[in-house]
Amino acid sequence: MTVHASPVRRVGMIGAGWVAGYHLPAWGRQRHRAEIVAIADPTRQAAERRAAEFGIPHVYAGAEEMLEAGRLDAVDICSPRETHAAMVRLAAGRRLDILCQKPLGIDFAEAEAVVARVAPPARLMVHENWRFRAWYRLLKRWLEEGAAGDIRQASLEFLSSGMIAGPDTLRPALVRQPFFRTQPRLLVMEVLIHHLDTLRYLLGELDVIAARLERSNDEIVAEDVAAVVLRRPEDGLVVTVTGNLAVHGAPPMPRDHLRLFGTRGTIELLGSTLGLRGAGMREEAFDPEATYQGSYDAAIEHFLDGLDTGAAFETKPEDNLRTLRLVEEIYRLSQFDPAAKPR
Numbered sequence: 001m002t003v004h005a006s007p008v009r010r011v012g013m014i015g016a017g018w019v020a021g022y023h024l025p026a027w028g029r030q031r032h033r034a035e036i037v038a039i040a041d042p043t044r045q046a047a048e049r050r051a052a053e054f055g056i057p058h059v060y061a062g063a064e065e066m067l068e069a070g071r072l073d074a075v076d077i078c079s080p081r082e083t084h085a086a087m088v089r090l091a092a093g094r095r096l097d098i099l100c101q102k103p104l105g106i107d108f109a110e111a112e113a114v115v116a117r118v119a120p121p122a123r124l125m126v127h128e129n130w131r132f133r134a135w136y137r138l139l140k141r142w143l144e145e146g147a148a149g150d151i152r153q154a155s156l157e158f159l160s161s162g163m164i165a166g167p168d169t170l171r172p173a174l175v176r177q178p179f180f181r182t183q184p185r186l187l188v189m190e191v192l193i194h195h196l197d198t199l200r201y202l203l204g205e206l207d208v209i210a211a212r213l214e215r216s217n218d219e220i221v222a223e224d225v226a227a228v229v230l231r232r233p234e235d236g237l238v239v240t241v242t243g244n245l246a247v248h249g250a251p252p253m254p255r256d257h258l259r260l261f262g263t264r265g266t267i268e269l270l271g272s273t274l275g276l277r278g279a280g281m282r283e284e285a286f287d288p289e290a291t292y293q294g295s296y297d298a299a300i301e302h303f304l305d306g307l308d309t310g311a312a313f314e315t316k317p318e319d320n321l322r323t324l325r326l327v328e329e330i331y332r333l334s335q336f337d338p339a340a341k342p343r
Contacts, residue, residue: 012066016041020039023078025296033308039059044059074097076100078101100127115318133294134294135284147265155240158192161246161252163220184221186222210228211228211334218342
């Protein structure tokens with residue numbers, strides 16, 4: 001890696017919850033370029049626990065208090081999505097560089113409004129790390145090489161049994177992420193947004209032509225089942241996306257199953273194995289845990305690279321708005337009614 005001569009950046013983290021546990025090791029790998037010097041969370045005990053674990057010198061009960069203390073160059077926003085817009089505005093008002101977990105707002109309108117508020121010298125990157133997973137970076141290279149020829153069809157499945165109650169009456173998905181219970185927008189906004197962004201990264205811009213959303217149980221208020229049909233305007237390529245967190249026989253922890261059917265071959269990602277069949281035969285298996293953390297590492301490294309060089313972020317706000325526009329269209333077309341009885 002190139003040694004950077006710029007001073008070590010002082011970064012404040014907003015949010016000490018689950019996802020911060022992946023951001024913080026990634027920042028640690030960039031300690032020669034940046035240091036987390038402060039962390040803020042309304043649950044002070046959570047912030048203190050992260051501070052002790054990762055050697056963060058300053059702990060605050062709120063982001064505003066942390067920013068008032070000054071001496072920061074950037075912030076990393078890991079707080080819940082309903083706070084993202086307010087936190088971005090707060091940091092941009094202090095002319096800080098900003099890395100913000102996806103999405104930028106609770107819906108497209110809020111995200112679009114907050115992007116308009118960010119002006120130089122502040123820079124904003126959306127931490128959309130799914131596309132930074134090693135298997136998707138390799139898949140992108142295969143596509144650019146034309147390894148499968150022209151892609152004619154694509155399908156993506158994201159299936160889990162996590163919303164099915166076990167013998168203990170607990171639903172594994174809600175044990176792992178209890179906040180799923182109260183999210184007004186769940187599967188598409190919280191999970192499939194990653195896949196929509198990754199499909200855009202791999203295949204280019206897409207339009208939504210059909211969508212259906214459903215809810216499987218009364219412990220959640222929003223959708224956990226989705227069927228979406230996308231189309232690439234330039235050539236009519238059809239992409240189908242199936243997401244379902246209540247599939248009997250599927251593992252509690254879902255995995256991506258992506259198939260790209262081309263004129264020369266088929267590319268298939270099944271979990272952590274990527275393969276090509278047809279004109280050529282290729283296969284590569286990845287360590288799933290290392291790849292998961294590695295996507296956080298790569299996203300944060302990319303953020304710092306952009307700050308060091310001035311280059312555009314791959315997941316710049318304008319790009320993320322295009323993903324959010326797809327999300328919004330899915331909800332519009334599906335006419336999902338949270339009050340409807342679960343199926």
